[in-house]
Amino acid sequence: MTKKGHPVGVVETQYLTFAGGAEPLRLESGKTLGPVRLAYETYGHLNEDRSNAILVLHALSADAHAAGHFKGSRDPGWWDAMIGPGKAFDTDLYFVICSNVIGGCKGSTGPSSLNLKTGKPYGLEFPIITIGDMVEAQRHLIDFLGIDQLLCVVGGSMGGMQALQWAAGCPKRVRAVIPIATALKNSPQQIAFNEVVRQSIMADPTWREGNYYDYGQPERGLAIARMLGHITFMSDQSMEEKFSRRLKNGNYSFKFGADFEVESYLRYRGDNFVKRFDANSYLYVTKALDYFDVSNGRLIGANGCEKIRFLVISFKSDWLYPPYQSQEIVKELKRKACDVTYCEIASTYGHDAFLLEVKEQTNLIRPFLDKTFHGYEVAEYAI
């Protein structure tokens, strides 16, 4: 027996390269991409009939490192509190895979990767990627791992969109889907935020039309883009609790320095982000969010997806992907008479809640997975 909440331990990111030969990856835009490299990690063990695999998908700027820690490092993965022995995604029971996305910059092919045709990084030569293309790349990974049907596909925010895309695009290959703090499509407000993010990067002269790889990142533009992002990830209440109007140095400086703690927090977050995320990738990935749309009957077609079980989770204070958008997912599933569970968790953390509300999400996800995996033991007798 393992202890409850036991850590995953030392992990290593792995890479799958495919679509390198005569058959490049066909993208939704009509363009092609190849060869394609996809970063992923796995935790736990695949069972004999390969029926216990769970695919975890990450949000905008995260990576394949969802749980455990690398050798020589103590930094846990981004969803370490949820993945491990005795946790929501119990690695004593399930084989958990976390896949990165194409278009990003965390080990998978993206705009900062080397374009074999030119010998230089792609930059804006990189084709536009959609959520559908990300999932198509992940399908290659799942094929490679020899898994016909995933027990569950799960993700928050952009990861939730990928999870919904799995249901829409490969309904026969998933038994359950858990979309968290996400939407069937980006609203005009979300597209607007993303456009400000992109304009901030592109307005930085050091962006150089995307060809900055010999010179270094467009730091100011990318940092400001990320600052805006962080505002949308928190809630009014969580910012009040975290910073209130506290001053960094006790007094107003009567200058344009960072007087308030919230200002220095955003600057710190922005500056840090520049060190770990590629500016062009931010453009591509936000575009993928904006193009995503499985509304109007596109989520559930007529090809067997009514068998998929859904657990939809939203957070009360999330104003970036508000509960009404999760309710739209639920409505769509009701129209198709799908098996759906929905919970709006009364969290004050805003959009970040999917990373922070561990207990509530665990209380939903553990029994949901158990039911999906085992089903009911229905009594044979009638009452």
Next chain:
Amino acid sequence: MPSEDVRLDHRIIAGVVEAGSKILDLGCGNGDLMYLLAREKSARVQGIELDEAAIYECVKKGLSVIHGDIEEGLREYPDASFDDVILNQSIQQVRKVDEVFEQALRIGRRIIVGFPNFAHLGARSMLFFRGTSPMTKSLPYRWNDTPNVRFLSVTDFKRFCVEHALRILESHYLGGTKEVRFWPNLLAKDALFVLAKP
């Protein structure tokens, strides 16, 4: 075997529901009834519940439940999606009663309704002798903290069924531990009706 501690109303509902039915439980609470129907009648059950804490209870039992308001949550279901739509001990907390019944009849073949009888002897005597709002086992709330917004009797509900052209397939009147045979509007603490379209 069905355990002895199953509530009388749950036992009656489980007797009414056919094996393998598709059930929608509106205001399903902690899911005890759905769990019973799933296990003992192999029913495919779906619940709707407003209280977040009750959602966790349902999910823990392996049940499918939607966190939301039953007044808003029925429109998307296609016609005749369910065999039975259950409104057990929830109709007295609904404001848009007519609309909920209209939707329930559209999406379900039958409606199973259970509610506390406001005209029960105990409630009447509190009003008559003490001059206070009734507080009984079936109506356990004080006037200032009750979630109930509708106060109906067996007679009220039968009249409602006539006015709304609802066919009563079965009626059950509940005392404490067993069914009541005579003068239900006076002696029944709770009532349970199985309804269908005319």
